[in-house]
């Protein structure tokens with residue numbers, strides 16, 4: 445290879461994939477002969493179906509080293525961390541503490557407590573001494589403000605239990621090029637636990653929502669990172685219509701027991717299908733407003749995406765952006781980790797995972813092991829209830845030993861598919877939902 449390619453194959457590919465292909469592998473179009481062998485050498489195996497790789501496609505093992513590889517330097521996998529009450533997860537940040545679930549630990553239909561991801565924006569508040577007397581205030585544009593203890597919430601309103609997705613608005617952010625600021629999430633800022641609580645709408649109706657009330661504002665007990673008392677760690681809000689959705693809950697239990705402290709005990713909001721930041725943890729107050737809330741994490745480029753696509757990498761104040769609402773269609777592969785090595789002679793793979801699409805459902809799921817030339821339809825189960833994710837499974841055939849990539853792609857009920865590359869680049873990296881790619885080495 446030339447000196448220029450030593451700079452970083454990844455950088456080259458980001459700047460100009462076609463040119464990078466031509467420089468690195470002397471090709472335009474599909475990989476052939478020596479070029480394919482060169483690329484295969486770099487991933488440590490032959491790429492039997494590499495001739496199908498579209499120009500500009502970098503083997504997934506280059507772009508995203510597998511955790512399993514573990515060796516130091518550029519090939520090192522993500523940094524892992526284990527905290528009390530959680531399995532080992534990907535450490536996205538330690539101040540504030542942010543932990544991502546690797547896709548393979550999300551193999552349960554209902555996500556257990558120790559596999560629920562962690563996204564903090566501020567400090568972790570102290571554990572409540574008496575959880576039952578923790579109070580939630582409902583005020584603002586209501587006829588009769590309420591202050592309800594957890595015991596009152598539980599006893600005054602109908603208790604409901606639902607399987608609900610909770611997904612960070614920035615899930616998938618690592619896909620964006622140029623890179624955007626924020627946690628470089630893979631696809632693991634998602635959980636689908638069984639939450640128990642009361643409908644926010646029942647509580648709001650008890651307070652009497654005034655006609656002019658159009659938005660909510662949410663507050664939690666976690667101090668701002670700086671410790672400054674008048675600053676919120678995060679304080680977001682949503683249109684009243686979403687607050688009135690039957691699946692928008694104030695929850696006090698998960699998977700039949702108390703909520704883990706790190707996930708917002710004793711009470712939090714659970715606003716399924718929309719950015720997780722709306723699901724205020726350690727909930728203290730919901731206020732009703734005539735106008736959009738102006739809290740921390742509102743306005744500008746926060747949880748907002750361009751209405752008309754902007755030039756990737758350009759700066760923008762977000763004035764003409766819109767607030768993110770329903771999250772886009774996405775899928776995970778939970779049966780095989782990226783970088784999995786399989787015994788020589790393995791000729792089929794039984795795949796499984798989950799898929800979801802914000803307020804919508806998943807209509808179809810496909811997998812490809814020939815770089816997207818052909819797709820095999822997977823079976824998709826119905827959701828346990830509205831706003832629950834859907835499990836999928838199916839089998840793909842492998843013609844020989846070598847380097848393969850499992851590409852997996854969901855299609856939502858509106859006919860929208862996960863794209864080949866993330867669309868609608870935005871400064872804070874929301875909504876990246878490109879087709880999943882997991883490298884598999886046979887033999």
Ligand SMILES: Nc1nc2c(c(=O)[nH]1)N[C@H]1C(S)=C(S)[C@@H](COP(=O)(O)O)O[C@H]1N2
Pocket residue numbers: 560561562563564565566611612613663664665666677678706707708719720721722723724725726
């Ligand atoms: N009080 C409070 N609520 C919060 C946050 C926070 O930092 N503080 N983070 C939000 C974000 S950005 C997400 S994605 C979810 C994550 O919830 P989890 O940590 O239980 O996974 O909580 C939301 N609610």
Ligand SMILES: [Mo]
Pocket residue numbers: 563611612613614719720721
């Ligand atoms: Mo988030």
